[in-house]
Amino acid sequence: MKVQRILPTEEAADLLDLVRDLTEGELAPRVAEFEANHEFPREVVRTLGKAGLLSLPYPEEYGGGGQPYEVYLQALEQIAYHWLAVAESVNVHNLACFGTATYGTRAQREELLPGMLSGELLGAYCLSEPEAGSDAASLSTKAVKEEDGDYRISGTKSWVTHAGYADFYNVFSRTGGPGARGLSCLVVPGGTPGMVVHEREKKLGVWSSPTAQIGFEDVRVPSGRLIGREGKGFLIAMGALDCGRLGIAACAVGLAQAAVDYAVRYAKERRQFGEKIINFQGIGFLLADMATQVAAARALTLAAARLKDAGLPYSLEAAKAKLFATDMAMKVTTDAVQVLGGAGYVADHPVERWMREAKLLQIVEGTNQIQRLVISQGLA
Numbered sequence: 001m002k003v004q005r006i007l008p009t010e011e012a013a014d015l016l017d018l019v020r021d022l023t024e025g026e027l028a029p030r031v032a033e034f035e036a037n038h039e040f041p042r043e044v045v046r047t048l049g050k051a052g053l054l055s056l057p058y059p060e061e062y063g064g065g066g067q068p069y070e071v072y073l074q075a076l077e078q079i080a081y082h083w084l085a086v087a088e089s090v091n092v093h094n095l096a097c098f099g100t101a102t103y104g105t106r107a108q109r110e111e112l113l114p115g116m117l118s119g120e121l122l123g124a125y126c127l128s129e130p131e132a133g134s135d136a137a138s139l140s141t142k143a144v145k146e147e148d149g150d151y152r153i154s155g156t157k158s159w160v161t162h163a164g165y166a167d168f169y170n171v172f173s174r175t176g177g178p179g180a181r182g183l184s185c186l187v188v189p190g191g192t193p194g195m196v197v198h199e200r201e202k203k204l205g206v207w208s209s210p211t212a213q214i215g216f217e218d219v220r221v222p223s224g225r226l227i228g229r230e231g232k233g234f235l236i237a238m239g240a241l242d243c244g245r246l247g248i249a250a251c252a253v254g255l256a257q258a259a260v261d262y263a264v265r266y267a268k269e270r271r272q273f274g275e276k277i278i279n280f281q282g283i284g285f286l287l288a289d290m291a292t293q294v295a296a297a298r299a300l301t302l303a304a305a306r307l308k309d310a311g312l313p314y315s316l317e318a319a320k321a322k323l324f325a326t327d328m329a330m331k332v333t334t335d336a337v338q339v340l341g342g343a344g345y346v347a348d349h350p351v352e353r354w355m356r357e358a359k360l361l362q363i364v365e366g367t368n369q370i371q372r373l374v375i376s377q378g379l380a
């Protein structure tokens, strides 16, 4: 990936060099095989964790990288450039650390964060349910406080990324009445009795990332695992999603940049009518538009990240970045298939996989219809 970047510090530039070396050395050679085998690359994710890349935006005090979001997102883009499923893992893990890092008490942060940020443990974020997707505030998983103070969770969570692999799960549950104010966030250790991981979903793409439903059958969790106060769950879930949407936008930029670079290389080699196809204006202009769209999405994403880094409101800008970058990635990866012609439609080249993968980004962490809803409400 040859992208000119202005980074805020020399440390950030060194970090991006490290990420490039690591992704080229550890991710690029493995992605095709793991995707084809539908195998979760737990060891690869662990390697990133050991290099500090699973916790870049979190405080150094607790073992995080202490990096601004602007830098974290560029690292994530580089990871997505080589392997979207691994970038998604990094993004989901960061979502799962958000509640404890932002709303945890000092004691909870001291107890839980070093493990979460060490790179060894992996997190999951359980908001969606079979009957509560876009309308997350209507979720029905219950957490009932027992006489001994423990919570007992029962219900079903759907679409859980890292289901069965995560070491800790943020489980958003109803502790109060209906609506957003009745929700709370509990951190549940993986393997707690009563957690039943269902069969893995058979997806259109991102096959190496495990996604499954989890049943919670009277799962007991100590009250010390309640993050924030009772009733704060929706606020925590939405705060995490604001960050996560920036992450998804960065993933979309990385994926689309990979598609542009691949399509350009192909178009410079493939000849028809005695010419390199890049010299046909129909292809050259298509590639020009693709490259421009990626650059625009990157600029929008980093502009939103800089607002967050400055402590300014950024939710609406995160929604715009997620919407624009993921729609862009869908179009750019589809156009990359077109540039390769028949070769683009078969698994000999990665562009068909990237096109399948791009679709996911328009759906997760709030569909693009929901982003438009958020943006339009912000305009009203």
Ligand SMILES: Cc1cc2nc3c(=O)[nH]c(=O)nc-3n(C[C@H](O)[C@H](O)[C@H](O)COP(=O)(O)OP(=O)(O)OC[C@H]3O[C@@H](n4cnc5c(N)ncnc54)[C@H](O)[C@@H]3O)c2cc1C
Pocket (backbone or CB within 6 Å): 092, 125, 126, 127, 128, 132, 133, 134, 135, 158, 159, 160, 161, 162, 203, 211, 360, 363, 364, 365, 366, 367, 368, 369, 370, 373
């Ligand atoms: C591979 C994968 C991994 C995922 N990982 C996780 C995870 O780790 N944790 C987690 O909690 N969730 C996860 N999700 C769930 C994801 O966030 C939801 O799929 C998403 O929020 C949409 O919910 P839904 O699928 O129930 O669709 P629905 O909410 O049923 O929506 C169906 C359609 O209706 C549209 N729609 C709904 N409401 C409105 C409205 N008000 N206005 C206009 N259109 C509307 C939607 O945009 C969509 O097109 C994952 C999903 C997938 C596919």
